[in-house]
Amino acid sequence: MAKAIYTWFTRIPEHGCSFSYLSKKSRFDTLPRADSLDALLSSSDVIFLGVKPQDIDSVLSKTKQSQRWSKIVISPVAWLSLEKLRSYVWEQARLVRTMPNLALAYGASVTWWYAQDSTDADIWLLKKWTWTMWTVVEIEEDQFHDFSAIYGCGPAFLLKIFASFSNHSAAFAWSKKEQRDQLSLLLKWTLAFLDAHPEEDIPALISKVASRGGVTQAWLEVLDEQNIDNLLSDVFQTASRRSQELSG
Numbered sequence: 001m002a003k004a005i006y007t008w009f010t011r012i013p014e015h016g017c018s019f020s021y022l023s024k025k026s027r028f029d030t031l032p033r034a035d036s037l038d039a040l041l042s043s044s045d046v047i048f049l050g051v052k053p054q055d056i057d058s059v060l061s062k063t064k065q066s067q068r069w070s071k072i073v074i075s076p077v078a079w080l081s082l083e084k085l086r087s088y089v090w091e092q093a094r095l096v097r098t099m100p101n102l103a104l105a106y107g108a109s110v111t112w113w114y115a116q117d118s119t120d121a122d123i124w125l126l127k128k129w130t131w132t133m134w135t136v137v138e139i140e141e142d143q144f145h146d147f148s149a150i151y152g153c154g155p156a157f158l159l160k161i162f163a164s165f166s167n168h169s170a171a172f173a174w175s176k177k178e179q180r181d182q183l184s185l186l187l188k189w190t191l192a193f194l195d196a197h198p199e200e201d202i203p204a205l206i207s208k209v210a211s212r213g214g215v216t217q218a219w220l221e222v223l224d225e226q227n228i229d230n231l232l233s234d235v236f237q238t239a240s241r242r243s244q245e246l247s248g
């Protein structure tokens, strides 16, 4: 996740802010690296916490008291509620919980965020930045599990479908690159189609591409017979429950 955030930093247009990062061993030549956490904190108003939950304590506990003034701490740490995060972070910090996916690196993440103790100025700043990097959705913290289950897990889910398309394209004897190109085109075409009809809902768009009695219609009927909606309902509920279990 940290790498996706760094990659985004290298891509955004002029933003009037400066960025630097800290990691244990990774190096990113295009971004300034801080020498220490205190050096990073002394020049930052906003901190992205791109670490695993088990590392937060070891990273933040070394912060000097003098650096613990009121800052915005943005946490993409999965399953960690703001209540738990508060126990790792100093009292004056204003906390923001967010759930991006790795498409953030390409400016294409659907990202949930929820702010606690943030001022109107914080929210303004967050909105100003985040619109450049992802589709931002502000929701309540208790909606986090369902959001993660659908959009957080979404890339893996869509890739799983693509794997199936790939398996069934074996007869074409395409190279791996040709297969990838076809899948990529399929996705791009579908997105372009979706974007071209902003007012229409998804079932109406499906009707547009499925002629009555045709091949797509036959394909869709099998999915309906197998009740794909029920299957996906199970998938999302299981993932949401898992997210709740992991947050303890």
Ligand SMILES: NC(=O)c1ccc[n+]([C@@H]2O[C@H](COP(=O)([O-])OP(=O)(O)OC[C@H]3O[C@@H](n4cnc5c(N)ncnc54)[C@H](OP(=O)(O)O)[C@@H]3O)[C@@H](O)[C@H]2O)c1
Binding pocket: 001, 002, 003, 022, 023, 024, 025, 026, 049, 050, 051, 052, 053, 055, 058, 059, 076, 077, 078, 079, 099, 100, 101, 102
């Ligand atoms: N991966 C995803 O798709 C995704 C999506 C949403 C949210 N998240 C959240 O993002 C967080 C990071 O996940 P990840 O998959 O990106 O893990 P990761 O690849 O292991 O990245 C962890 C980062 O933490 C740095 N780090 C660890 N200990 C450190 C220390 N003591 N001082 C300084 N830096 C330290 C590591 O530095 P080095 O690189 O030098 O080791 C690394 O850059 C997790 O909390 C996860 O829940 C991930």
